[in-house]
Structure formats: C-alpha cells, structure tokens
Amino acid sequence: MNKTNLLFGAVFVGLLGFNNVSYAQNEIKFKEFTLDNGLAVIMHQDKTTPIASVSVFYHVGSKNENPERTGFAHFFEHLLFEGSENIGRGEYMKKIQSIGGTLNAFTSNDQTYYYEVVPSNYLETALYMESERMLHAKIDSVGVETQREVVKEEKRQRMDNQPYGSILVEVLKRAYHVHPYQWAPIGSLDHLNVASLSEFMDFYNTFYVPDNAVLTIAGDIDYNQTEEWVRKYFGEIPKGTNEIARPSVVEPKRNKEIRDVVYDNIQLPAVVQAYNMPRKDNPDSYALDMLSTYLAGGKSSLLTKEVVDKQQKAVQVMAMPLDLEDGGLFLFLGVANMGVDVDSLELSIDEQIEKLKKNGITDQDFAKLKAQVENSVVSRNASVAGIAQSLAEAKVYFGDASEVNRELEKYNKVTKADIQRVAQEYLDENGRVVLHYLPKSVQSKEGNQQ
Incomplete structure (x- = not known):
C-alpha cells in the first residue's frame, strides 16, 4: 500500500472493523497545469490547517544510473541539500526549520522525492527554495567530498552495522541479471569515490530538470497566488538538453529457484x-x-x-x-x-x-x-x-x-x-x-x- 521503496517499512496498520463493506473514497480535488519548460504542476487546496506541503518528484532513481557509476541518484538526494548559488552551504535545512517547517527526501529504484511542510504564510519561501535546488544547485568539490562522507556513514549505520541490513542488496543482485534494478539505491561507494566532478554535473543537468519533474503543492493555498509564484520561480528554468535514459531492457522471468x-x-x-x-x-x-x-x-x-x-x-x-x-x-x-x-x-x-x-x-x-x-x-x-x-x-x-x-x-x-x-x-x-x-x-x- 505504501508505494515507496522502504524495505519492510511501516506498511501495515490496525483494523477498522469486520464488516464486508465496499468503501467510497473521498475525492481529492486538484488543479494542474504544465509550464513551457515541461514542469508538471499539481495543486490541492485544503484549508483545514494553516500549513502547506511543497514537493518535487524527480523521475530518476538507481535504475537510471550508469552500471559503472551506481549510487548517483541516492548521492544527489544528499548533495542537493548543500545549498545553491543564492543559498549558503548548509543553510538549506536551517532556513526551512527557522520558519517552523520540516523537510526531507528519499530515493528509490525509480524516483527521487524532496518535500517541505511549512506554515502556509511561508509557501512562497518553500517554492523559492525548491526552484533554487532545480536551477542553481551548488555542485562543487567541497560539497561532493562532504556528501561522500555522509553516504559512507549512512551505509555503515543502515547496512554494515544493522542486522539484516544488506537484504535488499543481496536480493537484488540475485533477482535481476539484465535490468539495472540489480543494484540497490545505495550503489557502490567505490563508484562514488572515483567519479569526477564533471560526471556529477552531467547527472544533475540530465535528470534534475523541469521536464523530468512534478511539482506538487497541497494545503492552505490560494490557487491563483500559488500559480503566480510557481511561474515566477520555476518558469525561467530551462528545459533539459540531455537525453534522459530510461531502461528498455525487460528482465526475463526466472523459472529456477x-x-x-x-x-x-x-x-x-x-x-x-x-x-x-x-x-x-x-x-x-x-x-x-x-x-x-x-x-x-x-x-x-x-x-x-x-x-x-x-x-x-x-x-x-x-x-x-x-x-x-x-x-x-x-x-x-x-x-x-x-x-x-x-x-x-x-x-x-x-x-x-x-x-x-x-x-x-x-x-x-x-x-x-x-x-x-x-x-x-x-x-x-x-x-x-x-x-x-x-x-x-x-x-x-x-x-x-x-x-x-x-x-x-x-x-x-x-x-x-x-x-x-x-x-x-x-x-x-x-x-x-x-x-x-x-x-x-x-x-x-x-x-x-x-
């Protein structure tokens, strides 16, 4: 039911009752439009509480990586918190938290997802922050080296020192033989260590572009004002110019244990x-x-x-x-x-x-x-x-x-x-x-x- 790639996460919940009833789902109303640069925008209004969520879904995961440079998508999940040309290094999280907001991100085999939840009167700030991530991300040797160490520590904590932490890695490399699902999002630290700055820049310029993204804003928003801000901050971002690699190979069905x-x-x-x-x-x-x-x-x-x-x-x-x-x-x-x-x-x-x-x-x-x-x-x-x-x-x-x-x-x-x-x-x-x-x-x- 939870469509994210969190191995054995909190997927299961308690019972509501025992009657065999077909339930009706409350309709989620929304408005959507697409900018000239290809960015898909979805807005949902809910004025129940004075908060707003801003998220950007990038259609890039570990399956889009070069087999000799695995772990890039997960690495960028971290790297794009480094700041931008207009946001100082390490200031991204501090700025959102200083306005009473929360933020996070995750990477799977198929996607990379960033989000903030902020008081609705700071919606414009959150939109600006995400536009900076898409247009002016700070990708330099200092940030790359910093995040290499972060990823190494994450691997030590979540895999090397976590009981059964290697399950996904061990299963995927045996379950897939031709499809790039054969490596987990954490990828190879050796690949990250030898990758050049130009390779990281190329990955960013290929996948973190408006025509490979969906921007979603939900909560206590005004549709017209929100669209105006979206066009202001995201409309100037150019389309990507590199071809976006999508795996076309089909994994043959296994017929032997x-x-x-x-x-x-x-x-x-x-x-x-x-x-x-x-x-x-x-x-x-x-x-x-x-x-x-x-x-x-x-x-x-x-x-x-x-x-x-x-x-x-x-x-x-x-x-x-x-x-x-x-x-x-x-x-x-x-x-x-x-x-x-x-x-x-x-x-x-x-x-x-x-x-x-x-x-x-x-x-x-x-x-x-x-x-x-x-x-x-x-x-x-x-x-x-x-x-x-x-x-x-x-x-x-x-x-x-x-x-x-x-x-x-x-x-x-x-x-x-x-x-x-x-x-x-x-x-x-x-x-x-x-x-x-x-x-x-x-x-x-x-x-x-x-």
Missing part, C-alpha cells in the same frame, strides 16, 4: 524469499498488496498467527511487495526463534503459503483485510504531505493524477478468488530467490571443521 547463504553480524538466523512481481501499473499489484497484508500484516496475519504464535518458529515474519515501475519483487523475511533451524522455519512459511494457494481465504479474514485496506488508504491521504506524494506518484506512474481517486475502487474490485489466484501465480517456488541469513559465528565454525 536461486538459493544462497549470507553470513551476517546477527544472533538469530533468518529466511529471505523474493518472488517475481509484475510492473507497478499491473492491476494485480492491488491483489498482491492485499496478499502481503493477509500473510504478514500485523498480529492477526496468517504467518504471525501460525508461524510466530502457534508454532513459535519465528520471532517475526514480514512481507512487502516491492512494486517497482518495471517489475518488482514480493519479499518475505522470517527471523528464526532461538534454537530454531532455518530450514524448519522456511518449511513452515512455505506450508502456510501452500495452504493459501489450495484453500484460499475465509470470508471473515477477507472482511478484515478490506477494512485494513480502507484504513491504509485513508491514513496515507490524511495529511497534505501524503496527498502531495500520492498525486505526484499517480501522475508519473499512471500518467494521470486523478488515479489517486480510483485507488480504493481498485482495491475494492479485488475478490477472494483474486487473492488465491495471485498467490498461485506469483508465489512460485521455481522462480524465487531464497537466502538463508546465518550468524558469522556459524561460518567460523564451518571453516574450522574443514
């Missing part, structure tokens, strides 16, 4: 499974999303009840469909309970999936599942920041921002039979990647025995 062992700084072994998934815009993505919630979305989910609580084979089981633009992965992570063999845990997970394939889902569980979906959609669009992101992603991935108003309708079209069907079709052992995460202490013992 790939198995491997990863030794990590962990105490408890784990099982990771990754199955083929279709493109993000495939209608089955909604059923697969619901399937992940049914299997491992919270305390009442199938795998939690059966494998964690009843069998006590695992301390936690998680599932997440990584619904990437060109075809993603359906991921499982099961962390074994103390003393439980990793093969035994894998067998228990597989048994529950096979039962679902054979027997389907009960009426009661399906009613609970639909309630979870309703709550998730409503919660995601309960803030102006959430609405801004939903509008931008609908515009880019579906070609129409109004798709945001059809999301719940698409979930409501999913039937019990669809849940069973997608489990049978996509959770195919013949095409999956299976990784056993084992403590490095086990590797040492195995080495001594040889």
